[in-house]
Structure formats: structure tokens, C-alpha cells
Amino acid sequence: MKMTSSKLFIRPKIYQGESLSSYLMRIAKAYFTTIKEVYKWWGAGEIRKSSSIDYQPLESINIDLLCKQMNKGGVQIRSSTFFSLLHSLFDPIDGSIWGFTSECMEKKRRRYCPKCISKENIYYLYWQIKEIDICHKHLIYLEDSCLKCNQPLPYVGEGLADGVCPKCQFRLYQIIRSCINEKEIRHQVFLHSQWEELLYREHINTTNLSKGRYLAVKLLYISQNFEPQMVRGRIPLSSDIISGLTSYIRSDIESKKIYTVTLQFIRRVLQDNGVTVRKFYDTKVPSTYIESILEEKTRKTNVGSCLAPWCSSFGNNTGMLPIRVHKSHKNKYTLRNQHMCKFCSLKYGFLKDGEWIEKDGIISASFVGVPLLNAKYRLKDFADQLKISRYIASLFIAYFIRYKLVNSEVINKYKLFKEIENPLPYFQLLSEEKGIQVFFARKKFNWSQREYYFYYFDPQVQLFLNDDSKHTKLKINDKSNGIEHRQKLKLREKKDIKEVSWEEKNHIWRKADRIILEAKTKKIRLSNDNFFHELGRGAKWIKSQMPELINWYIQRKEEVTQINKIETERIRLENAITAICKLYKEGVSISHQRITEETGIERKYYRVHSLTTIMNSIIYDLYNSKITVYELEVLLQQNKSVEDWKSIFIKHLA
Structure with a gap:
């Protein structure tokens, strides 16, 4: 039945802060009908999510017709929804509103304050915010299910306008849970004031950037403590988030890491940095900060200087090289953008607050430890004074000896072996072993623990162990120091294999080329098993008789995969x-x-x-x-x- 303004003579009042879905439920109650019937009067098509009334009012409800027939203003109706919040902060081109608000809003269950609905039977909009747990008027906990049958309340349902559970008809206001924690009450009152400002204030964007991109810039600016130019190492966010946001800001669609801003992320940044919503809205990002992001040529963060006084690059970063971070390694600090000085083998990185520090504490230990060793302290006493384990103490001493930070008497005491000129090939062999490398060094090379630690801090060894293939390429001399002989001992004797004729090789080449061409043409997946099965020869045979075919196949397979x-x-x-x-x-x-x-x-x-x-x-x-x-x-x-x-x-x- 199509409704006209003359038929709708009952026009309930809409309360300030009440949700539009709550208002529609009260209209249904006033006309002794169902919410589905009321939705037919003003609904814009089929509704799949009842919560979309409050989140997408323009797409869900004919606002103009509702205002006309209920004698209400459009601003009054829209303020009963999340329209102002989403219009201010959400950029439709970045995704859906459900993804933008997913972690902050309760969209399936109806939340309520028992005392509020006992008086007015209305459901306030801010109750659906997950962060808010208590009613700031009555200081009692909000509920989202019936406290008698424990069934969750639907977002929109028959009986809610009467304050009763749709399942068991229990009056929802008969049981309350009061909050008596003063600290929690103060925090919840503060959250309510913050969300009230978020819900009804407009976010101003005076730049040429889109709404979402400017919001991402502002959050990075706040995270970096309002500094005039972006410095990645001074932003206390993960490198993935920083890279994703900057790619999004620059509209770098080729990047694999693009993150858009969500409401949950906005709240997290504001809370972590102690910034109120008012300050967030009032903050204007300087053009220098925006330009520093848009004009950023690389993703590389500024690198600090070497902090070791004995290093030839002390006070500058000329020797800094990026290193591979081992995820399984448990560090005392969580450092970002880790680098190693190629002259002194010390590792550095940024703390969350942007401070550049040495990773292993060798520099700070040297100020106390070197005088102790020169004063003839034993290993146990040395470890006790520094409050470290003997294992760490042995590492520190090996470093001090390697870089001659202690006197000759201490060096002669601990260095009881003949030094190898180039230990790199030995560590290359050790890297092939799975397990504790100190054990294999003793087994293979007859090294003591101190000898292993001494060679461990060799600059070339450290570069090899922490190699970042994008920045460091090492030339390895396998023939030095008898390593060629040791490698030969590792090789197994191969059985004599009959030489394959040229005609057979040529036939295999043609067959391999046909298989690759067919895979490219039909765009089918190429697996190793299928390739060698169709070739009629196993991978081991091809590797021994036609190694050039293996290299060719690897390249062609990458092309097919792409x-x-x-x-x-x-x-x-x-x-x-x-x-x-x-x-x-x-x-x-x-x-x-x-x-x-x-x-x-x-x-x-x-x-x-x-x-x-x-x-x-x-x-x-x-x-x-x-x-x-x-x-x-x-x-x-x-x-x-x-x-x-x-x-x-x-x-x-x-």
C-alpha cells in the first residue's frame, strides 16, 4: 500500500542522538504494523542489511519523502545516522563502508542501555560503537543480548520498540549491570566525548588530494609528532603500513602494498599519540610534509651514523649497508630499517620512537668491559660485572680482541690460535649445515669456541651472514686456504654414464621447446613433474647429461608462470x-x-x-x-x- 502524507497523521518525535533505525521501529509501533511494512513506505529497494538504514541512509531510505510525511528536516534525519561521519572521513573510491567501519561498529546486534529504554524505548546511535561500553547518562553497562535467554538482539526486530526481547518477550530493562570502576567510567566518558565530535563534525580538506589520501597524510603527520617533513624512521608504525600508505597517497597502483585508511586505524593513531578528535580535525598538514611524500624517489629511510668511537666511519653513515633480518631471532629491541657498518661489523636500527641505536649492546659494554679486561678480570667476573651470561661475555671479548680494543696482554691470553687470513670460505661451508654452527666448526675445522667467535666478527663474514642480496654482492674465492680440497672431499663419486648422442639431445630439445610453446599458447600451468614426464627423461638424468637444458627450462617456466x-x-x-x-x-x-x-x-x-x-x-x-x-x-x-x-x-x- 502506498502511503500519503494525509494518511500518516501520527508523527512521532525523533530524539537527539536517536538512530534512524530506532525511529522507524517506533513509527511501526505507533501504526501497529511491522518494520518491514514501514520500510516499504520509504525504502529504496530491497534491504539486505538492516544496519544499512543507519550507515547508508541515502541508498536505503527515501529521505525526502520521509521528511515530508513525518514533517522533519533532512539535517535532523541525517544526524540520526552515521552519514556525517562517513561523508567526512570515508572516500567511496577506497572500498565499502563496511570495510571502513568493520572493527569499530556493531552492525549485527542491537546494543542498549536498560535504564534508557525503560523510560523512552529509544536506541541511541552511539550505542553501536564498540569502544563505548557504558551509558554515559546512567553509568551502567550496555548490553547486546537478552540477559534472560542470552539470545543476541537483532539490529532491527519486532518488540524492540516496546523494550522486550523478540525471542522470549522478557522486558530488557529488568536487569542492569552497574559500572563501579571510577577509572573505567572516566575513560568511557572521555570516549563518548571523542565519538560525539567524530559523529557530528566535518573534516576539512583544503588540498588537491582526495579525501582518503589527505587523511592518510594527516595520520602519518600526527604519528611523526607533527614534524615538517616525512622521515620514515621517525614514524612509529610498521614498515608495511608506512609503505602501503605512502603508495596509496602517491596513487602508486603498481605497488603490491597499498593500504587505505579505516576508522579503526584513525582511532589507533589518535590514541597512540594522545591526540584528541578536536585537535585531529583542527590540524592542517603543511605543504612541505605532503611534498616530501609525493616527491619521495625511493622507499629507503634515512640511515643513522656509526656510533662506535673506534670505527673509521664514526659519526657518518658511509659504511652502512642494509642487512637481512632473521625473523626467528628474538631481539631485546624491535628495530626497524636495520643496517650494519661494514668497517666495524656492528648492527644498528631505529626504535619505535625514531631513536637510532646499536643492536647488540657492544658499544655500551665496551665502556665498562674493556677497562675490566685490561685490569685482568676473569671471564666469570667480567660477565658478573656486566650482568650478562658467559656466552654473551665470550662474544664481547672476541669482538674486543678482533678490533684490538684491549691491550696486548689480554689479546695474548685469549687468542691462543694461529689466525686464518680469510675465514669467509669456512663460514660458507658452515652455512650449509643445519644446527649449531659452533659445533660443526669444532667438528670440521677443529676450532675452539673462542676461535669461532673471533672469526665470526670478521667484516667479510658478517657481510655474508647478513647479506641483503639487493645491496651486497660478495666475490668468493673458493680456492684459498685449502677449501678447494675440503669441497672435493664432500663430493660423492659419480657413476660413469654413457654419453648421449647428438641426435637424441636434439630430439629432446625440440620436444622441450614444443612443451613450452604449448603451455604459453594454451596458458596452462607448467609443473616439473608434467614437463619431465612429457620429455620422457627424469630431472636427474637431464641435469647430468644436458645441464644447459635445465637452465633454459627454469627461465621458460618463469615466463609461463608470469x-x-x-x-x-x-x-x-x-x-x-x-x-x-x-x-x-x-x-x-x-x-x-x-x-x-x-x-x-x-x-x-x-x-x-x-x-x-x-x-x-x-x-x-x-x-x-x-x-x-x-x-x-x-x-x-x-x-x-x-x-x-x-x-x-x-x-x-x-
Whole structure:
């Protein structure tokens, strides 16, 4: 039945702070009907999520008609939803509102204050914020289920407007849980004031950046304690988050790490830095900070100087090289952007607060430990004075001896072996062993523990052990110091194999080329088992008789894998675009969750392969009438590549 203004003579008052969904439930109560029937009066299509009334009011409700028939203002209705918050902070091109608010809002269960609903039977909007646990008026805990039957309350349901449980008809206000913790009360009152400002104040963006990108810049700016230029090492966030945000700010769609801002992330940054919502809104990011991000040429962080007084590069970073961080290693400090000085073998990194420190504490130990050793302290006494284990003490002493920080008497006391000129090849052999390398050094080379530690701090050895292949390339001389002889001892004697004729090799080459060509043409997955099975020869035989074929196969397999990856991305993107067209035709709200349900492909795949931005751009263009569904379907028939889709729909982000 279509309702007119003359038929709706009962027009309930909408209370300040009340949610729109609560107001609709009270209208249903006033007209002795159901919430589903009321939704038919003003609903904009089929509603799949009852919470969308409060999150997407413009898409869910005909606001103009509701205002006219209920004699209410549009501002009053919109303020009963999360419209102001989302309009201020959420950028539609970055994804769905459900992802933006997922960790902060309760969207399935209705939360309530027993005392509030006993008086007015209304449900306030801020009750759905997960951070808020108590009612700031009555100082009692909010509930989200019936305290009698323990069933969760639906977001919208019959009986809620009467303050009763839809399941067991128990009056929800009969049981209350009071909060008596003063500290918790003060914290909750503060949170309420912060969220009240978030809900109803507008975030101003005076830059040329999009809403989401400017928000990301501001959060980095706040995290770096309002410094005028971005320095990655001084931002107390993970390197993945920093890289993802800066890639997002620069619209670097080629990057595999692109993070968009969520409401949960905003709250986390503000809380970690002690910044209020008012200060957050009032903060204006200087242009120098924005330019330092946009003009950043590399992802490399500023590197500190060497702090060792005995090092030739003391006070500068000329000897700093990036090192590989072993994830299994438990460090005293969590350091970011770790580097090693190639002159003194000491490792450095940034703390969360941006301080540049030495990782292993050797420098600080030298100020106390070197005088103790020169004063003839024994190993046990040395360890006790520094309050360290004997193992760590032995490491420190080996370092002091290697770099001659102690006097000759101490060196002669601990260095009871003939020094090897180049220990690097020995450690290369040890790296092939699984287990404690000190044990294998004793077994293979007859090294004592002190001898192993002494060689361990050799600069070339440290470079090898901490090698970052992108920055460090070492030339290895395998023939020095008898290592060639030791390597020969490790090799097993091979059985004599009959030489293969040239004709047979040529036949195998042609067959291998045909297999690769077929895999590229049909874009099928190429596995080692299938390749060697079709070749008619095993991998071990090919490796011994035709090693050049193995190298050729590895290169061709990478090419096939890359082709298949590109094709898979293209097909899955087309599936997503097909789903977008279908949802748009059905007149339902297009979200990534619904696209996932249509395609069966996880949302994470689209994000990791940088397809989300293309999908968001297509959705944005559809809703803004920049392209029609028919035009999209024509493009789909042309089998365009992912790069083609990017060139068509990402241009407005440039």
C-alpha cells in the first residue's frame, strides 16, 4: 500500500542522538504494523542489511519523502545516522563502508542501555560503537543480548520498540549491570566525548588530494609528532603500513602494498599519540610534509651514523649497508630499517620512537668491559660485572680482541690460535649445515669456541651472514686456504654414464621447446613433474647429461608462470566487473562482499593484486553516470588486459 502524507497523521518525535533505525521501529509501533511494512513506505529497494538504514541512509531510505510525511528536516534525519561521519572521513573510491567501519561498529546486534529504554524505548546511535561500553547518562553497562535467554538482539526486530526481547518477550530493562570502576567510567566518558565530535563534525580538506589520501597524510603527520617533513624512521608504525600508505597517497597502483585508511586505524593513531578528535580535525598538514611524500624517489629511510668511537666511519653513515633480518631471532629491541657498518661489523636500527641505536649492546659494554679486561678480570667476573651470561661475555671479548680494543696482554691470553687470513670460505661451508654452527666448526675445522667467535666478527663474514642480496654482492674465492680440497672431499663419486648422442639431445630439445610453446599458447600451468614426464627423461638424468637444458627450462617456466598469472588476473577482474554489472542492474548496493559472493574469489586476492582500485573506479564511474552498464559489457567482450582496464579507469586518480 502506498502511503500519503494525509494518511500518516501520527508523527512521532525523533530524539537527539536517536538512530534512524530506532525511529522507524517506533513509527511501526505507533501504526501497529511491522518494520518491514514501514520500510516499504520509504525504502529504496530491497534491504539486505538492516544496519544499512543507519550507515547508508541515502541508498536505503527515501529521505525526502520521509521528511515530508513525518514533517522533519533532512539535517535532523541525517544526524540520526552515521552519514556525517562517513561523508567526512570515508572516500567511496577506497572500498565499502563496511570495510571502513568493520572493527569499530556493531552492525549485527542491537546494543542498549536498560535504564534508557525503560523510560523512552529509544536506541541511541552511539550505542553501536564498540569502544563505548557504558551509558554515559546512567553509568551502567550496555548490553547486546537478552540477559534472560542470552539470545543476541537483532539490529532491527519486532518488540524492540516496546523494550522486550523478540525471542522470549522478557522486558530488557529488568536487569542492569552497574559500572563501579571510577577509572573505567572516566575513560568511557572521555570516549563518548571523542565519538560525539567524530559523529557530528566535518573534516576539512583544503588540498588537491582526495579525501582518503589527505587523511592518510594527516595520520602519518600526527604519528611523526607533527614534524615538517616525512622521515620514515621517525614514524612509529610498521614498515608495511608506512609503505602501503605512502603508495596509496602517491596513487602508486603498481605497488603490491597499498593500504587505505579505516576508522579503526584513525582511532589507533589518535590514541597512540594522545591526540584528541578536536585537535585531529583542527590540524592542517603543511605543504612541505605532503611534498616530501609525493616527491619521495625511493622507499629507503634515512640511515643513522656509526656510533662506535673506534670505527673509521664514526659519526657518518658511509659504511652502512642494509642487512637481512632473521625473523626467528628474538631481539631485546624491535628495530626497524636495520643496517650494519661494514668497517666495524656492528648492527644498528631505529626504535619505535625514531631513536637510532646499536643492536647488540657492544658499544655500551665496551665502556665498562674493556677497562675490566685490561685490569685482568676473569671471564666469570667480567660477565658478573656486566650482568650478562658467559656466552654473551665470550662474544664481547672476541669482538674486543678482533678490533684490538684491549691491550696486548689480554689479546695474548685469549687468542691462543694461529689466525686464518680469510675465514669467509669456512663460514660458507658452515652455512650449509643445519644446527649449531659452533659445533660443526669444532667438528670440521677443529676450532675452539673462542676461535669461532673471533672469526665470526670478521667484516667479510658478517657481510655474508647478513647479506641483503639487493645491496651486497660478495666475490668468493673458493680456492684459498685449502677449501678447494675440503669441497672435493664432500663430493660423492659419480657413476660413469654413457654419453648421449647428438641426435637424441636434439630430439629432446625440440620436444622441450614444443612443451613450452604449448603451455604459453594454451596458458596452462607448467609443473616439473608434467614437463619431465612429457620429455620422457627424469630431472636427474637431464641435469647430468644436458645441464644447459635445465637452465633454459627454469627461465621458460618463469615466463609461463608470469603469463598464467597475468591471464588469471585478467579473468578474475572480468568476473568481478561482470558481478558489478549484475548487481547494478538488480538495483542493490554494490559492495566488495557482494562481489566476493558472486565470484567466489576472496577480497584479499583483489587487494593483493592491486585490482581493488580498478573495481572501485568502475563502481564510482557507474554511480556518477560516467559510464553505462552497456558500455562496460561491450568492453568485457573485447578481452582487455588488466593494464587496459587501468588505463581506462585509473586516469582520474592521476
